[in-house]
Amino acid sequence: MTSSPATRLDPESCYRAVKSRDRRFDGVFYTAVRTTGIYCRPSCPARTPAFPHVTFHPSAASAQAAGFRACKRCLPDATPGSPDWDVAATAAGRAMRLIADGVVDREGVEGLARRVGYTPRHLSRLLTAELGAGPLALARARRAQTARVLVETTDLGFADVAFAAGFASVRQFNDTVREVYAATPTDLRGRRRTTSSPGTVTMRLAVRTPFAGSRLLDFLAYHVVPGVEAVGPGWYARTLDLPHGPGTVLLRLVDARSSGETAFVSAEFTLHDLRDTTAAVERARRLVDADCDPVAVDDQFLGDPVIGPLVRVCPGLRVPGQVDGDETAVRTVIGQQVSVTGARTVTGRIVAAYGTPVETTVPGLTHLFPSAAALAAADPETLPMPRARGRALVGLAAALASGDVALDRGADRDEVRTSMLALPGIGPWTADYVAMRALGHPDVFLPTDIGVRNALAGLGHDPAGVIARADQWRPWRSYALMHLWNTLMPALPLEGD
Template sequence: MLVTTEQAYRAVAARDPRFDGCFVTAVRTTGIYCRPSCPARTPKPANVEFFPTAAAAHSAGYRACRRCLPDAVPGSPEWDLRADLTGRAMRLINDGVVERAGVVGLAATLGYSSRHLTRILTTELGAGPLALARAHRAHSARVLIETSDLEFAEVAFAAGFASLRQFNETIQEVFATTPTVLREQTRRGSDPHDGTAGTLRLRLPFRPPLDAEGMLRFLADRAVAGVEDAGPEHYSRTLRLAHGTGVATIRPEGAHLATTLRLTDLRDLGSAVTRIRRLFDLDADPAAVADVLGGDPVLAAGVTRTPGVRVPGSVDGAETVIRAILGQQVSVAAARTTASRLTDALGDPLTRPGDDMPEHGLTTLFPSAETLASAAAEHLNGPRRRVDTVCAVAEALADGSLRVHPGRAESELRRDLEAFPGIGPWTARYVSMRVLGTPDVLLDGDLALRRGAAALGIPGNQAALRARSVRWSPWRSYAGMYLWRAAAEPPPSRRGRHGRPGRQHNHPSTRENP
């Protein structure tokens, strides 16, 4: 937990929504656990205990509050801040690894024994990997119950339950009600389901504020034709998932992202949602970031002017690595063009594109590592070394000798990437920032970032920038976003009336970067 018991109780007394997802509050006299901002009467200190996860509260015998729905909150930013085994395990559990490979598979992915992993998670979080995965399945099941017309047996299968009986017992235990009642309660309100098989409409919460405009602009500038489409009010893309394919469309709406998912296999729901949340950095704590970065005079104005800046993440580690290599030493536009041509030649046709979204042109999956390993050299132009690097990395991804997923330790991932000729520290750190969600990476070797630093009065050399960045820790990745924004702003002579900047444009970066 990121807060002490005393701080947690103060947050509950203030009904502070910034702490939703960081911990849950369990009330001994009622047997119910809530999110910190629950509008119910504040319990007495002697009657409450705090748990870092809903799974820990479940294991202790508590059930979820039906008023505040504590499972429908942003996730804890702790899992990106923590690079230890617990943080890495939580990222993989949220991605559905236990449902796909079991605890043994989770432990093997992390490089530990099942016994050791269970002991660490139980000590740290009050629940082992099975209990944590069970809470994840319960949340996925509730989403399907409330947003689809699937039979409950199909919901149980899609959410990862072994049987309908296990599904019913879990829903009753966690939510203190039955699947039938949950669905009836939803039907009495607005029905978010549009009637199309495999289609779900969800609301993904986050801690406000969120610089949605900046995020959508970032994604639009890098959108690969056929795979992605983005504009001022939406982002759409195809997804390669464990059991099938998907199409996602995301639109910012108030304090949540309105998300439409079309999946060929509903077992991929939890993983798809987790990847979208990571792409948009929805579990970040913007208040904590602003407290640190806003305290530095050179960044304070930018933090005030554009609150809630996020660090774009990744929906597919392998894709992100390949695109980062394609973007080395070229402009963002050139990298996008190369990736689009490669996708047009080698991408897999989408099995079931969204029927009501033909205008977005989502027809293709980004090429698989296996396809790139065998055929990329025939379709890539440019420096021979870059072509060789793409082929070597794709081959390593295909045979499993290189693993790029949110459960990797940052130091190990960077070491593995830098072992390839043609991949240097910049690319390795950029990949770790986006795939792992590492919040404290400053790409001080980036020319555009240094130009932004110089525009704010920081000497534009790496040594000076590194020295200044010490005060930005542990949020240097977010500081970098503000520096890139500063590089994109027009010089003072081109500012508008009253000293305000005119329309902003993205800088012509020399590298593929945020």
């Protein structure tokens, strides 16, 4: 074995996963075969190589940096990301989230380091130690994967693909594709091709199974904000405020009941600027909790007398994420101490008054959610809510607009919580809910939440006793919370049902 970060992966355990073709480890590590020069996902159907011929890598970029090419059979880059990034929330994991959003392409390594709170040199050392590659190599691997998907699934010209994927030139795009996939863009396009409209990109977002897509849709439909979001039978759509212009995404959410495999969520993006493809895809992945390992989460609860029965009824339940952290925080404050229906109505009025109108092809999508700067300039006395909450909302928006509170997945969770609690009108429930939804925290529990208490009482449990023992659900308390809320939320009748 090499002396790289790959040695942090236990070779014996990794090899057992490869021999059993265990799909749960797809995206967690990658197998590189010295004799072929190819790297694969653990579940690759090809003949298992001999143990002395393989090395294991914590990222696709690490395998590429070691000189290996992606397997054309198992497409190792088309996997969910590692769930460990959300559990540990290390600086490396936070940086990976920002790289996936395209921050390196837009702001360079300096911008990435500034968001994470390190010097560029220290961040490069940290990422190399943890993931086997520095930020430039990790960003390059992400660009290559986006380019491959666009080449294979759209009719975009190769120049458009290059810039949509974040490459600085067509030559750089061609060279990278050849090096990573041992194929030209023309070769890749020959495998699979679909017809798409100008500005429209249809992709498949990989998720681990089981995947309770219909219950995720129910949650999103229950909280839909007029103008920004729309729902229908089997689908959810919303506007996106992206770095280079507006866009929309339409997700088709269905259940995948198999276990330990990879399924796909269909996502149709309409973008004002194709350079926003990477950012749009990553934000949609956050929304559907694409990197979750549902088998590990569900296994944690199976023996639990409270959550275990709920898991057996609804395996693969996800924690809905977000496409914009600032929006999530604002919506959370609006929803304080009011019903979900009331919060939707008030938020819709604020969207109409302060959001940016946009033209879309999806009926009902008419506005971008108001920016933090726009809400920071609002008169709290005129907002359709109690004055104290209006002042809290404007104060939060000012902190978001100034950068005093950052919800871009790059900030330290504990620091964000401390900053939010320092703001007038922001309490622990709000700060923790924002951590769960906006920062992807998998281990949040809300002991004072009335919904939690009602759910436990409805299930025949003593709420106080169960809440006192909630620590036994670590590190997946956010999923326990979702299972409890799920018992209170019937499937909603959608237009067209």
